[in-house]
Amino acid sequence: MESIQDRIERVRLDLGEIKDFYKVRFSPTRYERLQKFYNDELSSLDKAPFEDYDQEGKIDFLLLKSYLRLKLRQLKQDAEKDDKVLEYxxxxxxxxxxxxxxxxxxxxxxxxxxxxxxxxxxxxxxxxxxxxxxxxxxxxxxxxxxxxxxxxxxxxxxxxxxxxxxxxxxxxxxxxxxxxxxxxxxxxxxxxxxxxxxxxxxxxxxEDKIIGEPIGQDGLLDALESEMIPYTPEELIEIAKKEYAWCENEMQKAAAAMGHADWRAALEEVKNEYVPPGQQPQLVRSLTMEATEYVKKYDLVTVPPIAEETWQTFMMTPAAQKMNPFFLGGDCIIVSYPTSGMSHADKLMSLRGNNIHFARATVFHEMIPGHHLHAHYWLRHRAYRYLFETPFCIEGWAFYWEMVLWDAPSWTKTPQNRIGMLFWRMHRCARIVFSLKYHLGEMTPEECVELLVDWVGHERATAEGEVRRSIMGDYGPLYQAGYMLGALQLYRLRKEVVVEGGMGEKAFHDKFLRSNMMPVELFRALVKDQELDKDFKTKWRFYDS
Known part of the structure; x- marks a missing residue:
């Protein structure tokens, strides 16, 4: 009998081969073949011995079922959109x-x-x-x-x-x-x-024009169901607004500590604290080492020696910086900073947008304990689950550390550091609002840029880059919302099982990393050993303002 893990591996490989062979988007044969594949797999999965699986197997069953159902809905939506193209x-x-x-x-x-x-x-x-x-x-x-x-x-x-x-x-x-x-x-x-x-x-x-393809209310609801987020887009926008209000209040406190009556004036001071051209790679590298040493010193998560040893640093091209105005992390660090061919105004915006305090606020998001450490684990533990890749897991985990270290007295924070951390937290709030409203047809790309400038204090060039990446990059419609919402889920779950439940913090973090990819609600069911049935429906209202 095929195990649930083997079934997931086979589905991934079979689907890849079908898509590679039936590759012409406009071909009715392609849609018919994919539709048959999804329906056949769902029918077969329904006959699988769910009750005989252990908790990990039941999680795998639910992940595969959700994945196949979403792909079937997306196939139908794509067919409808391509019918409009043929008519056009x-x-x-x-x-x-x-x-x-x-x-x-x-x-x-x-x-x-x-x-x-x-x-x-x-x-x-x-x-x-x-x-x-x-x-x-x-x-x-x-x-x-x-x-x-x-x-x-x-x-x-x-x-x-x-x-x-x-x-x-x-x-x-x-x-x-x-x-x-x-x-x-x-x-x-x-x-x-x-x-x-x-x-x-x-x-x-x-290269500056921004244009995309909003998916509408129905598309967002389908995506939210697949991600196991039991909120409407409108409810999520309200959550973002509440979180933004908290951020603005904290911003004002940090600004007062710097001697400013207005947080925007404090933000301007912070932006002008940047290293000279040529020195940004050394800054980012030293910050990465600082974050790594911190989580090891306080025994917050297991850092395998190879993960700590083998990351590399590269520079981002000027063209790529139009899509990614800040440094990126993962298997390596890719540093954004001005190049000689940029205009004077663009050089200044890049320097200010990549200042010392913004960089310190995100280096642990990008590297260790964030994306770099996470990727090290997901390639080695239950790697078959990467089929179910989700921003609520990937970006949620990385931003969760921004929340945890904000709370931690042992993570040194000057008022300027706090301004840097809050800038990104406000940014995550704005991402929920502009990305959902864009896909609902309620905001244009230009209005999204203005929101980032007005709400967060972005440089216009970096705001355009962020919106361009959100709309024109290879991201799903909920990707930008996944940062803060996934972090809020993990933060709430940490309260349930660590603060109130007595689980060790390191054990909690290691368990998450070794579980690979899944909606956070399913990780909650896994770590709390909750009873599951094959018709599981999302119901965890995780947000408590």
Whole structure:
């Protein structure tokens, strides 16, 4: 009999192979095959011996069930969105192109003459579609137009691979198709360019435009159900506002200790305390070592020697800094700081945005005991669970340490340090608000930038980078909310099992790290050994203001 762990591994591998083979986004066959896979796996899982599993096995069952159900819902939503794209393009030429690619996947017989005829028709359809879009005969919402441009870019790449498969290797194919193929290739590339520049206003030389694809209320509710967060988006926004009010009050206390009547004036003083160009890598490295020594000294979590020994430092490119204006951590540190080619204003904003106190407030978030330590464990303990990757676990764990060390008298904090810590805490509050309101259609990207500037005191360049990363990066709709909400969950659970329940703090932290990926509510059930059933529903109202 297949164990639940083996089942998860098989699902991951089977799904990867299916997606790799049925790869054309617009192909009905792809949707039908994926839908069958998810439904078959859910049906099979329902027959699994849930009651025979131990607590870890029951957790695995619930993780897989939630994952498959979410993927099935997302598949349906994607199909609906792609139907709008096909309607926008005024015909079904992507479907006809998909047939060519599918036939190549099956290595079916090639009729060069018929294919040349089809390509000639396709190029005509594509050119006509472009003309109708330019003349605004074909119109769509920006989100649909963006999805069309991205989908057609994928299609062009797949068609190029299709052509390379036959060209020269099949002489009759090359004889017939060599002339019509470049017209299709050029027409499709031109159509993508037209949609981006004419419809969306995206200048290829302009890296500053921010545009994304809001998923709406239903999409957010589906994602929240999968993450086991029993709150509505509106309730989560209110939680963020309450946390922001707490932060602002603490900001005012720290500002007063610095001799300022207004916290924004204190923040300006903190921003101007930065190291000269060239010295930021040494600062970040020394801060990383300080955080590592602290958690070891106070025996807060197990730090394996290899995790402590092998992290490296790299510099971030100017282009990457437009998406990531602050340093990043994980398997290594990637440092953001001004480069000689930046404008004078951008240099100053980067220096101020990466000041000493902001860096000290996040280095333990990024490295040890945060992301670097977490990644070391998830690669080595129940690694199959990484299929269920969640920001409430990844980012929640890292930000949780910001909350724990804020409370800890042994973690030295000057008023300037507190300002730095509170800046990021306010930032996490703002992330919940702007990301959820953006996906609800209640805020534009420009309004999201303004929120970060007004609420948090961001430099405009760093605010734009944060919003660009949230909207245009490869992140799920709840990723930005996952920082603070995941941390609030872990913070509340720590109170239940450590402060009130008597579990050792180090044991609690090590248990979390060795459990790999899961919604925090399931980790709560695991660590408290709660009774579970196969129809488990999220119900933990973790927030207590």
């Amino acid at each position: 393009l005024g015909g079904h030429f992507p479907l006809r192109a998909a047939v060519l690619i599918s036939a190549r996947q099956a290595v079916g017989p090639m009729d060069g003459k018929a294919t040349a005829t089809l390509l000639t028709e396709l190029s005509g359809h594509i050119v006509s579609t472009k003309d109708r879009i330019v003349k605004e005969v074909l119109v769509a919402e920006p989100t649909t137009a963006l999805r069309a441009a991205n989908g057609l870019t994928e299609l062009l790449s797949q068609l190029q691979e299709w052509y390379a498969f036959y060209a020269e290797y099949d002489p009759l194919f090359t004889w017939w198709v060599a002339a019509p193929w470049p017209k299709v290739e050029d027409a499709l590339a031109d159509l993508v360019k037209t949609i981006k520049t004419v419809v969306l206003g995206l200048d290829p030389l302009d």
